Amino acid sequence: MGFDEMDVDTIWMDGEYVDWDDAEIHVLTHGLHYGSGVFEGVRCYDTENGPALFRWEEHLDRLYESAKPYDMEIEFTKADLTEATKELISRQELPSCYVRPIAYYGYNSLGVSPSDCPPRPAIAAWPWGAYLGEDALENGIDVMISSWRKHASSQIPTNAKTTGLYVNSMLAGEEARRNGYAEAIVLNKEGNVAEGPGENVFLVRDDEIYTPGLSESILDGITRDSVIQIAEELGYTVHDDVSISRGELNPADELFFTGSAAEVTPIRKVDNVVIGNGSRGPVTEAIQQRFFDIVEGAPEEYDEWFEYVEM
Ligand SMILES: Cc1ncc(COP(=O)(O)O)c(C=O)c1O
Structure with a gap:
């Protein structure tokens, strides 16, 4: 709209x-x-x-x-x-x-x-609804590995949310959409998984959760941080300082994106290879559910995450 x-x-x-x-x-x-x-x-x-x-x-x-x-x-x-x-x-x-x-x-x-x-x-x-569509939140999206690489943090501060950086996101996202995918995953200069054009990436394997570390040329996502805390509260082990190689994506049990716009969006296919059972996986669903319960309910234990607006 x-x-x-x-x-x-x-x-x-x-x-x-x-x-x-x-x-x-x-x-x-x-x-x-x-x-x-x-x-x-x-x-x-x-x-x-x-x-x-x-x-x-x-x-x-x-x-x-x-x-x-x-x-x-x-x-x-x-x-x-x-x-x-x-x-x-x-x-x-x-x-x-x-x-x-x-x-x-x-x-x-x-x-x-x-x-x-x-x-x-x-x-x-x-007003802005679900960034990748309501259906994406429930059923997940298909993504492609972009042929564009992310800037290295030695070339430009990738942890700064700079307007100029987003031409890289635009190239990756539009390449994906031109090829019939909803979104891209962008690799860093080393060829490891960095992030989406406007999202951080999480991988689930054997009930443990992995997300690229801050030195992988990613934005230090605030939803990423929220999801790490939520996942730990739910009892999952989270490895948030790792490199994830491209080859680790296809055999993952689950993959999902996080972001202020994308919230928690499951990924069901990468380059047309089905991830896990090809729909929102149980760990993603548990985290997504808790995330929406928190942002809609603003429970007392997460009070510091909310800045109230008088209408
Ligand atoms: C490149 C990039 N990575 C990750 C994110 C997710 O960050 P956040 O959760 O703070 O919105 C965004 C969105 O701002 C982004 O543009």
Whole structure:
């Protein structure tokens, strides 16, 4: 669904609430030409205790940390961004939505050095259902191993959520869709499993859970972290600091993706080879169920994962 079909009317830009249609930037904006922006994708869930941003603090921390290697000073505090986000959600009456904070180098000159271009923050919120479709959550998706490799973290900080990095995700995802798959798995420079274009990857084998470590050129996913905690709470052993070779994917009992957008999405085939029983496996289902119970119920034991929004 396009933005024009959504009931949204306000965007926060540089400290001001502006009409959605007026949230425009100059065509010579540095971030547009060089991908010099950092961003986040956060879900607000309509929990039993009211609308709440899921793991907002961790997303904010990652936004500011992503800005660091680019010497970008976001001239608003985390409290300012929190207030603006809550205001956007309540003004637009969006109890359940996706929130996109971004900060990018703005307009002034077009040398590659952004030093005289002002960093410009903005936040938008809009309704967004299941990223890969409702059916994907239940029945899983078919993925292909992309022919594109992920950037090495020695080439670009892969743990920073930088706008420019997402052309790699776009190439991998579109290649997959062009070939009839729903999504891609991207290998790192060494040829091991890194992640999806916008998701982390988990593998289940003999009831133990494996996910590529942070040195495998992945984004340190916040859903990844949530799922590791959930899996451990459910009694599973999680190996979160491993390399996973491409060859380990096909014989896996189960595979699944995690991400703020993708939530917990089972993978049923890789390159047309059936994984496990070819549908959502029992470990994936248990973790997915607990994940949705938590984000919908906001239970007391996970209270620190929720930032409530007054409507
Ligand atoms: C490349 C990449 N990996 C992993 C993830 C999952 O991260 P998170 O769970 O923090 O959304 C995302 C989504 O933000 C992503 O873009």
